Amino acid sequence: MESENHTRVGEFLLLGLSEDPDLQPLLFGVFLSMYLVTVFGNLLIILAVSSDSYLHTPMYFFLSNLSFTDICFSSTKVPKMILDIQTEHNTISYTGCLSQISFALTFGGMENFLLAVMAYDRYVAICNPLRYTVILSPHLCVLLIVLSVSISIVDALLHSLMVLQLSFCTDLTIPNIFCELAQLIKLACSDTLISTILVYVVVGILAVVCLTEIIFSYVKIFSSILRMHSARAKYKAFSTCASHLSIVSLFYGAGFEVYSSSEFTSSSSSSAIASLMCTVVPILMNPFLYSVRNRDVKEALKKIIRPYPFVRLSRVL
Template identity: 65%
Template sequence: MGPRNKTDVSEFLLMRLTEDPELETILFSLFLSMYLVTVLGNLLIVLAVISDSHLHTPMYFFLSNLSFTDICLSTTTIPKILVNIQTQNQGITYAGCLSQICFVLTFVCWENFLLAVMAYDRYVAICHPLRYRVIMNPRLCGLLNLLSLFISIVDALLNSLMVLRLSFCTDLEIPLFFCEVVQLIKLACSDTLINNVLIYFAANVFAGVPLSGIIFSYIQIVSSILRMSSLGRKYKAFSTCGSHLSVVTLFYGTAFGVYISSAVTNSSRKMAVASMMYTVVTSVMNPFIYSLRNRDMKGALRKLIGRIPSFL
């Protein structure tokens, strides 16, 4: 059969989690639990930052935006997985697939930039403590957040709209549990050179630049900490970076895991599992990392939870 025009494509097929009906029930419960934990945990962090005046600082402002991003990213992927398990139907419409690609790219890119901005915030706090409030003023914080979101949306829209120019053949099975732009492009019958160039350019710029900024910030932070004479100051400085560094390691570790798995293995299922680690597990873990390692956040969460009965 010859190439079929993109306007004739009604839906794509996503990978099925398992062929075992009994295991599907377990996986449905697992993904539903992960989604609820992700939404509840990150929502509590957002509400804690808003309600506690002691957390109205740049670090917690960016943290609340990071938590909001995690909620949105999980909502983009997990509900569709749950629906597919429940209905025994792996299909996703053409428009739905493009929408999912756009939202996933937006929130992954935004989280990437937010982690870089948070690293810069810690760099200023530790290396230039006397000028911290002047440098990290509310206007700059808002501008950095909006700029990160704007760049993320532009990148997502460009990559998503470029998919519209592609034609697809009869093989419409995406080897992942959600729509991902690289895998979708591989299904195209038409020329994908421009799409691939755009993807790799955007990946190198919009992932490489923030990662380089994070590495530079932590080199400066470690250098500044080593010059401190007081052990107490060193411990306090390290503790303020511990949660962020853990999230950075988890985020980029799973991202590189996806890249490595796609490069060294031909197993689509292993690559799909790696992609789920990247998009789902990080969002689940972030609230625990920040709430368990941060004394101020634990205090704010206790106050917030203590107020809940009075509203019921």
């Protein structure tokens, strides 16, 4: 197959979810609604945390950063997908594809690290409650966020530079609704062995390290909870972890599905659905899980909405 240098690549074709014209209005309405709910819900959490001094603690500091990351992560892919559905123009430029991958890797990496940091926060709060504010000082909290951002940016730059070295064939069809790194590498005509190894090794190491830290933290947490004598104390401790565990399960489960579908299936619909599940579902559920299950966040939201009597919080939550 005749190769084409990457500098001459104009645009890639995204196959999307469905070519049925009758489904396009429905898909447009569903994904636009999901995106608006995601952005609005996460903005409410950020507003609640910033406006209520009672929530100025490490736990909610990390939660507001997670909400901001979720907004950015969804915004790297979903608006372009919604626009493609509306205009029926399922193409993306080479620069746009590379930018989408870079930002997705950055914010996806930040989500990965923030979930690990939040697990450590719960570990300290439950296992060392008397030293909680000492261990998780404001300086350490900011440092953890800076490290998460820095490592994520370096990882994204590393993969972006790797993609810039690839040459592509005349077939520039991506069997997905987004630009995915693994599928973009499959389109290359040049040798991709090193690139493929780099993707799975780096992503694997970062994911395994964070997931191992999460598992270790929760082993210690559950061990401490089982030693508690009060049933009320056990329930309170577990309830503070339930939302985080739900988000962890959704994020890593969907992420595993994306990489496994990219590697082991050639079905464009399967890959597209897996990518959609990883991008949309976890960040859509985040505001609901943390607002519905968290009494402090609910009270802060009530204070925000109370001046507007025409809004009923019960309808929102």
